[in-house]
Amino acid sequence: MTYTIGIDMGGTNTDMGLVRSDGAIVLRRNIPTNAYTQLEPYVKDMMAEIKSMLDEQGVEIDGIGIGAPNGNFYTGCVDNAPNLTIKGVLDFGKEIHKYMEVPVVLSNDANAAAIGELVYGGAKGMQHFIMFTLGTGVGSGIVVDGKLVHGSTGGAGELGHNILIPEGRQCSCGRKGCLETYTSARGIVQTFCELRKEMGSKETKFGWIAPSVEDKDITSKMIGDAANAGDPVALATYEKTGYLLGLAMANAVTFSAPEAIFLMGGPTKVGEPLMKPLRESFKKHLLNIYEGSCDVRMSELNANEVAILGAAALVKMKK
């Protein structure tokens, strides 16, 4: 057995785990990212936690993997991530090497999730697959020939910003109609709010989310619960979301002809209300030459472990 450190750097918290090569997270630690405004003290405290894990377990590690917003694989830096209190271009490798001479590999969260699935999850042994992560936004990680696609800039695999509906919904990226505007948690809430206005007169009064609840107080979790309780507006919301996501996934297949498309993240927890229309739409929109060669699957990793496992897996991936 070998050991690896996986670090999930979020805007609020930084989760660290000591990961064994069979995919078990044997120890975990946590520091508050937003308590820091400089890289040096942040890495100093991070390394103290890592050292304490290694001492406690009495093991050495083969590397440190970091999943971070705006993480660039090529430079090993976090590039001006808007949601971090530590500003600027953060060179983690350089800073960590002051404490420990091990390989440091960094990428964004969705890429890390893809490699986590490849090394520890349902994509073991696959040469070609795509991971979609649904959350506040929509991310993706693409594996071709067993390797993560980084592209010429390090920024490949941003399928959440594929324009699905030309001149469609306004996206936070400044453009319109991105997949993310329809299938992120926020996009799902927007669809629900639109549909309850449209369907309201004849249907919402029987529904699960009372008409008196204001749009701004609705969460995708509430819509998921409502769908599973049979609310017609919530079900229609997931019909639309699944339709669009299935279409986007079928489009992605025309690029790399993957063996599977994996899906993970909070908004997928609703289950069948999303997955049924998604599978139907994927099948309907898949080009005939790909029939039977690719299916849509849920991630096989635990939701509360995937970020650390994915980060650790970055160290294990084929360069």
Added chain:
Amino acid sequence: MTYTIGIDMGGTNTDMGLVRSDGAIVLRRNIPTNAYTQLEPYVKDMMAEIKSMLDEQGVEIDGIGIGAPNGNFYTGCVDNAPNLTIKGVLDFGKEIHKYMEVPVVLSNDANAAAIGELVYGGAKGMQHFIMFTLGTGVGSGIVVDGKLVHGSTGGAGELGHNILIPEGRQCSCGRKGCLETYTSARGIVQTFCELRKEMGSKETKFGWIAPSVEDKDITSKMIGDAANAGDPVALATYEKTGYLLGLAMANAVTFSAPEAIFLMGGPTKVGEPLMKPLRESFKKHLLNIYEGSCDVRMSELNANEVAILGAAALVKMKK
């Protein structure tokens, strides 16, 4: 200098060329594909022509590359191509090896064009780029990390069948709204015919293609000439075509973050009436993180050489 045979297998003709490693086609031969219904006599006559080229030039070759409809790189076979008079699964490697023990590499036309650009054209030295080929259909070839993306089936890189307009125009593939239905030669003609109905009352009478010309007699070449002569309907046709193709190309960038997107084929010969709106749309729809890292370029290969050069280049590509 080394030499390679490149074969462009079309439904009507099969063009063969003896290609020198500097990209010069030193000899060419031709046999009529549609005179054959069986693979054996077809390959027999093909090999006789190849042998005559090698004898005439007094050289040996490092391999034979074939660009063919439905050509599958992994199997080395042409799989049931609907437009060929020779039916079934055609195992070229096996048949050619009866005559000559050299590597035989086969792929579809668009993949061959991409590798032609990489080995002999404007993509020399690039690690990441995408080729779009416009013709009767729309094909694509995708290069990631210096290698062609074949995917799990050999059928990757079918961006002409990316669904650009959900529930849009009927495509010959049976689905709706594929890029091909808008930006192939046929798609351009359809757009023109639609627009001249819409714009007709106030504009077509001043235009270049007389209203008396029936829809079925209009070709994309005529529309190209009309656009360059200032016909407003033809110009509006390319405005729409360029807008949609630029959008599709910007979407493709979110996948592999290429250094460049190349474009070739008959419908591109019109020049600026297509390229100007295409570049504007590409710029407008490109996600901000890719700004300045990728541009749209015309293929640097001669239109009448690209198919043979691309086929020959297949032998030279990184596996």
